[in-house]
Amino acid sequence: MILASMPSIKSREVKIVHDIPISKTLKFWEGLKEGKILATKCKKCGKLYFPPSADCANCLSSDMEWVQLSNEATIETFTHVVVRPTTFQQEKPYTVAIGMLPEGVRVLAWLTGFKLSEVKVGMKAKLMAKTTPNGRLTYEFTRPEGT
């Protein structure tokens, strides 16, 4: 018979934090501080990468240049996350959207500044770089000016 509580022992506790290297995409993270969203473009085949990639999966060249993306996005889909993971427990429920930029790359990011009932597939949003109050670098979709 399986009960809600069965005899068990606790495993040893570990705390896991990974140091994720960003040397090859440093310009992107520095660009966010300056309010820019940067992508990489392969100098050999011309393929544009967002998220930025230091190497080209299309032609395997590593000769890439940095290009600034425009900030006009068309929302293709979205969700409103109510049940949140451990490390997002301090956040209020948040909306995540995927937007297409005129350059032909998509961006996945939080969508802010709208009531959930206002958010529709096909609507326009503005992509903005952001530094959070605790110093985390990110980017998000917001309401376009004058709308």
Added chain:
Amino acid sequence: MLRKEVTPMRKVAIIGVGCSKFGVRNDVNVAELTFEAFKSSLEDAGIAPKDIEFVAVGSTGAGAWYEELLPAVVSAEYCGLTGAGLARCEAACASGSAAFSMAYWAVASGQAEIAGALGIEKMREIDTPTMMEWIGRAGYYLWEFHNFGLTFPAYYALYATAHMARYGTTEEDLALVAVKNHKYASMNPIAHFQNRITVDDALSSMIIAAPLKLYDCCPVTDGSASIILASEEKVKELKIDTPVWVAGIGYASGTANMSKRLNYVGLEASVLASHRAYEMAKVTPDQVDVAVVHDCFTIAEIMAYEDLGFCKKGEGAKLVREGQTEIGGKIPVNVDGGLKAKGHPIGATGCAMIYELTKQLREEAVERSRQVPMKNYIAFAHNVGGTGHYCYVTILRR
């Protein structure tokens, strides 16, 4: 690219299957849970552990949501398999199917006469928010989780929103999938959920990641399943009554970043993997008698109908509305309760699908009410890993 014509060196049959009770299995550790499925698969095949030359283990959460880093060695020792060739496969929620395909190729290539595929997952040893964290990271941590905290329901909710906007699929349609799969789970004693639900229950359940609600989501489940495969020569030697033959296996993958998918109304990996499996088996969708598809969320089952060719793109909701995926319909789907209600112990699911289809093809579904009438004796399993990151399709034939 994979070549289209796949010609295995020899035929491979499923000769034994086993599946544990799915649910919150806090009465057993990972090795003990594996033993339950493994033992019944050996009894089914009429062989001993020493007869198995190679074992592939599908499991995803080793060291994350359960304590053992090397579940393959731990379980193999516990099951008397030490000495056999051994590996653990990871293809996220399709790990069990990846293990099955590895074991299949071990026999098809002539490397082994008898091989085993074990699917195991122990998911209920940690709290729910930590589970949401681990599974949310299963995509592209750096670019889509670190700053944005997507959860697994949220990834599929992105598909649901787009499918609803494009094809007019409704929340009621999604609820119908949950109602159907709960109904069949209530007829399946090993299923996690044993209760029927109504459309209203589903629609009034709490929002997890809009538009997906609690009843749109599969539960977090412990479980194991075991499949024994053998060469045609061994089938004869062992005098297996009803071998079930592996007719086709197809696999494909999708981008790690959700932002790089072709669209959000279907899974490209499902389309590719199913084409490859249909071609290898020389089977068309209308010949399939029974299917299990990857319904980790209700929207996933509707997209699967379309991606696998059970209906045209955009008509998945119509199929469930008309009851065409119930027993007696055009193509019964997930009559074991599916991931949605039988439960989804991630690494075990692929093998649990093969377990169900083998029972169906042998016409020995323990519960007669769940037995699908067989016409062509062709069964179809569709197992997605992640949010379309991996896909495995397996076609079986009696």
